[in-house]
Amino acid sequence: MSSDSDAQSAIVDVQNAYIEALDNKDMPAWLATFDERDDASYILTTRDNEQQGLPLCLMLDDCHARLKDRVTYITKIWAGTFQDYRTRHVVQQVACAAAADNQYDVRSNFSVFYTPSDTGQSSLLACGVYLDRIAITPTGARFVTKKAVTDTSVMPQYLVYPL
Amino acid sequence: MHIDAARTGLVWPANLNEIPKEVFTRADIFDDELKQIFYGAEWHPVAHVGEIPNPGDFKTFSLGEIPLLIARAKDNEVRVFYNACSHRGNQVEAAPYGNKREFECPYHRWLFGIDGDLVGCPSEREFSPGFERKNYPLKQPRTDKFQGLVFITLSDETPPLKDFLGDIRPTLAEAMAGDGRLKLIGYQRVKYKTNWKAYCDNDGYHAPLLHRAFQLLNWQGGTGRQFATREYGHIGFESELTVARVGNTLNDPSIVEFKGVDPSKGSRVVELFPFFIATKHLDTINLRFAIARSVDETEVHYAYFHHLDDDDELVRHRIRQSSNLLGPCGLVSMEDASVFHRVHIGNHTPGTVAFQKGVTDTRKLSFQFKQNDETGNLPRWEHYRRVMGFERSTT
Known part of the structure; x- marks a missing residue:
């Protein structure tokens, strides 16, 4: 892709694909939004940990093999053991800057609502910011790194799905 | 009770x-x-000293509904305080964690050292007869430690921590x-x-x-x-x-x-x-x-x-x-x-x-x-x- 507007369009597409995958609980589709390089990563942590300089995360998939394992956790290991819930992601891009090698650093605000299937009552699961490194490839944009940093420091329940 | x-x-x-x-x-x-x-009459773990490794480090926590302030002082001692001003009871520290040189109650600006001592209180000369700062530190529950794990108890009747853990x-x-x-x-x-x-x-x-x-x-x-x-x-x-x-x-x-x-x-x-x-x-x-x-x-x-x-x-x-x-x-x-x-x-x-x-x-x-x-x-x-x-x- 040549122009910034093409890149911006590809970035919106991959962000939308990410949201659609999670909100439809389609974990292979979630995995497909990541670049296939070995060091592609998904990180979920809290602003509290970040501000204290504490490296611990809620989810830390720091290589492509672990992204695949995240799918296995949800589809094989945990299947049938938890009260399920549906998520609804609301994402707003707030900054986008070109980085090296046809990559972009993209910042977006997010809110994730959840609706447990048994209560049917919707609430906020977490809000925060995505700090993404996105590569533009011949077949579209992919996440090299997706890092979700939550303002929410005390989660209202367990987390099955990535945010 | x-x-x-x-x-x-x-x-x-x-x-x-x-x-x-x-x-x-x-x-x-x-x-x-x-x-x-x-x-x-039970002991309750509220922190490990490894959570607040440096002098001035603190965290806030609760025992039931009782707010606590846990801080490491310059002498490297980790102390647990009730998170309430010794004056009118205002919550002293609202942040979940941080590092400070002292704790200031915003209500009347009473100032406490990180060891809990009252070091300043405006208009002190107009206080009740016999007022002395040393009688108004941040109050501490009974505290003991096991390998850095900090326990508190609100009862004087609780047996020593060693016996509680057994x-x-x-x-x-x-x-x-x-x-x-x-x-x-x-x-x-x-x-x-x-x-x-x-x-x-x-x-x-x-x-x-x-x-x-x-x-x-x-x-x-x-x-x-x-x-x-x-x-x-x-x-x-x-x-x-x-x-x-x-x-x-x-x-x-x-x-x-x-x-x-x-x-x-x-x-x-x-x-x-x-x-x-x-x-x-x-x-x-x-x-x-x-x-x-x-x-x-x-x-x-x-x-x-x-x-x-x-x-x-x-x-x-x-x-x-x-x-x-x-x-x-x-x-x-x-x-x-x-x-x-x-x-x-x-x-x-x-x-x-x-x-x-x-x-x-x-x-x-x-x-x-x-x-x-x-x-x-x-x-x-x-x-x-x-x-x-x-x-x-x-x-």
């Missing part, structure tokens, strides 16, 4: 393995628990890497929609059944033991873990590797009365500081640590493993978190719950447990019943 247990109208079953479900759901019983247990001490030490020389690597915080007693009522029976990861990674079959202390019913699990056989299940087996040396391969779990849990699983060192917020809300701060002697590689490994193994979205614990909610829903039905696995005599408390028995929880329930003053039915 004494409560009128008869007021509750609760009849405790004669069988030792039965627990009345209403203790999990009645708000009036929760209020009694605050008085009898959380503000009574035979659980060696296992608790092993859960804290042997000597408690720990440094914080971060938190996972969550509020479970469950009663505090359901949160800490997990058992040895469920692990291989609920957690499919144990089957898929072939983690079963290691030798181990479960024991409970005669007083208080603290529970200890010591398990050898067979090395996980990842097979085709995981693409990255490094997450379940064991790289440490002490204690030998495996897992230690300690549950102290009333509901503190310390876990050392593979190379993950996890202390769970919990707050009973209400009858149906339990907030848990999973704090993770590395050992001070770890090299960089081991620290990195602990960070990766700790970020993926236990806690509210961990490989072998997310299911527990979900069960906490479901148990609480089910506990609103009438009647009693019954422990079965390992029960040999329903009228006699046993201290002989197999690793996967659920009877290890019964001494703690008996301590709970006695402290709460619930009379056991004789029929």
